[in-house]
Amino acid sequence: MLRSILRSSTSNASRRGFASGASPERKVAILGAAGGIGQPLSLLMKLNPLVSRLALYDIAGTPGVAADVSHINTGSEVVGYMGDENLGKALEGSDVVIIPAGVPRKPGMTRDDLFNINAGIVKSLCTAIAKYCPNALVNMISNPVNSTVPIAAEVFKMAGTYDEKRLFGVTTLDVVRAKTFYAGKAKVNVAEVNVPVVGGHAGITILPLFSQATPKANLSDDEIVALTKRTQDGGTEVVEAKAGKGSATLSMAYAGAVFADACLKGLNGAPDVVECSFVQSTVTELPFFASKVRIGKNGVEEVLGLGALSDFEKEGLEKLKPELKASIEKGIKFAHQN
């Protein structure tokens, strides 16, 4: 096995590691694998026993990342792919494709300021996904998620491969933050906390539903307002702390790994796999919306409703709609004009 792996290595496609023999075999591709998120996410996916093949793709740097990650003594085989000419090979046979490719924010920028660069990157990567692995579950991390997911949907529609059950905007970091901040304020065990976060993934479009948080805690209205704002501004908090050196990478890699693991479990038929995600939706009048979704063998099995909202959350929901609508429309327009 090792000899055949080494024989097939080239300067731009380095294949290393051992197949696990575990079943079912699952291939995960990470596009943008050499980046700030991509590297720790590659590490975490190498640790995931549900992964049998890990394809690490980037425009530069993947042979080194793949060599490094491949030395970890878990069962999956790691292959690094570099450059456009190797993208098809990276994608072929993938069950899950995770996309953290693109530029991150610097202080003073909004996620929408990333649109001009990242929209084109996402469009070209999704064009390749439609060609090489149209049935994969796509986990979109690249910002602005509120626009990149609609771009992906339009690209897949134009290619004739769109299946709304297979496209996910990754909003798990909002949930991770809401859980952490809530546990700190409510003084409860963070491992037991659940908080749905709905809407989108930018500023006020991020709507944590602390009225539904468990375990229940008696927080004041002011505390709920502060927790909501901190969750909405969580990304900016990290961008400012990193002072020009990018945005959340480590917590995002964790969140991305949690979400990809849920996708793999769903594909493998595990029952009751529920995560929040930004998906095609009829929960509101907007065509895409983040809410709890049940993930199964075909991707999204069920988009769950919002449940009972507090008056504060109802107000937040109405306030976020115009911004989210505009971001969705911007993505759709871009996909058709460029």
Ligand code: NAD
């Ligand atoms: P980064 O600059 O450290 O890494 C991005 C990587 O993408 C680089 O390695 C780069 O070479 C690669 N890349 C660029 N063009 C590519 C292409 N055409 N094909 C493949 N790879 C390509 O950035 P980062 O900190 O890892 O952030 C990546 C993206 O994730 C940003 O858009 C950021 O805003 C977003 N993000 C999203 C969330 C979320 O919650 N969804 C959280 C954090 C960051």
Ligand code: LMR
């Ligand atoms: C985050 O929420 O951390 C990401 O969307 C990155 C950012 O720009 O804030």
